[in-house]
Amino acid sequence: MASLTLPPAPPNPRQDAIDLQKAFKVQRGLIQQEYRAMYHEELSHRISSELNGNHKKAMLLWILDPAGRDATVLREALSVDTMDLRAATDIICSRTPSQLQIMKQTYYARFGTYLEHDIGHHTSGDHQKLLLAYVGIPRYEGPEVDPTIVTHDAKDLYKAGEKRLGTDEKTFIRVFTERSWAHLASVSSAYHHMYDRKLEKVIKSETSGNFEFALLAILRCAENPAKYFAKAMKGLGTDDKTLIRVVVTRTEIDMQYIKAEYFKKYKKPLAEAIHSETSGNYRTFLLSLVGPGH
Numbered sequence: 001m002a003s004l005t006l007p008p009a010p011p012n013p014r015q016d017a018i019d020l021q022k023a024f025k026v027q028r029g030l031i032q033q034e035y036r037a038m039y040h041e042e043l044s045h046r047i048s049s050e051l052n053g054n055h056k057k058a059m060l061l062w063i064l065d066p067a068g069r070d071a072t073v074l075r076e077a078l079s080v081d082t083m084d085l086r087a088a089t090d091i092i093c094s095r096t097p098s099q100l101q102i103m104k105q106t107y108y109a110r111f112g113t114y115l116e117h118d119i120g121h122h123t124s125g126d127h128q129k130l131l132l133a134y135v136g137i138p139r140y141e142g143p144e145v146d147p148t149i150v151t152h153d154a155k156d157l158y159k160a161g162e163k164r165l166g167t168d169e170k171t172f173i174r175v176f177t178e179r180s181w182a183h184l185a186s187v188s189s190a191y192h193h194m195y196d197r198k199l200e201k202v203i204k205s206e207t208s209g210n211f212e213f214a215l216l217a218i219l220r221c222a223e224n225p226a227k228y229f230a231k232a233m234k235g236l237g238t239d240d241k242t243l244i245r246v247v248v249t250r251t252e253i254d255m256q257y258i259k260a261e262y263f264k265k266y267k268k269p270l271a272e273a274i275h276s277e278t279s280g281n282y283r284t285f286l287l288s289l290v291g292p293g294h
Helices: 013-039 043-050 053-062 066-077 085-093 097-111 115-122 125-136 147-160 169-178 181-195 199-206 209-223 225-232 240-250 255-266 270-277 280-290
Strands: none
Touching: 013 043, 043 053, 053 066, 053 240, 053 280, 066 085, 066 097, 066 115, 066 240, 085 115, 085 125, 085 209, 085 240, 097 115, 097 125, 115 125, 125 169, 125 209, 147 169, 147 181, 169 181, 169 209, 181 199, 181 209, 199 209, 209 225, 225 240, 225 255, 240 255, 240 270, 240 280, 255 270, 255 280, 270 280
16 A cells, blocks of 8 residues: 655744744854855845845844844934934933943944944934933943932932923933933832922923933833833834834843733733734734734
């Protein structure tokens, strides 16, 4: 009796995407090096020629390491043709001091120019001062805070904003760029307790534009980074740029927390929102980065 030969199982693109993600997570650099050696071509060039649209953009960003992704988004956001100061502000103000340090080195290595130079060239006023201080000042990253300094900072911010006519932006810049996230979260809480007003509301009434956006990003990330990113993805169907930036840059950092915050705030899983707003291989790829569950 002849043996029955079963045809090979049809390829499962979703599984391929998941397998690829797992492999890259472990040895991203080695895979690209090996590909270059075997095929005498950069993997990024192959992806560029094989894919298109948002799928290509997401994949090209994802094959980089985390600092490379941030540097690439920043370079594009600080280039004349693709200027996006909100995206640049979002990346800078939502990163830890150690992430910013590595990102600055990567930026210079990849693009041959200092991040500070590009910030100085494309931004202005208090927004510029805040960003330059934020990328330049090494801040403490631990959980300990000094309650005396917290109270002092809350008083200073009150005097610099609500208590006076006009706003003393220098004080806001100093406190927001020199203090740790844990400290700022405590300042926010102390401010609310002392003056019966949320610091976020004070920022909204005392400042505006990109400067306001930057201060709010720093404050929200100090209080809850995952909630900040979950909020950034609301109404994501109209903005693939933000969707790609957040999903790809946070996938290996805090995606589980972002999903939990998204579900808590919008009462539906992030994966479901992405599924309804995207399609094809682009959808498959993003969903593999987000992962199952909420």
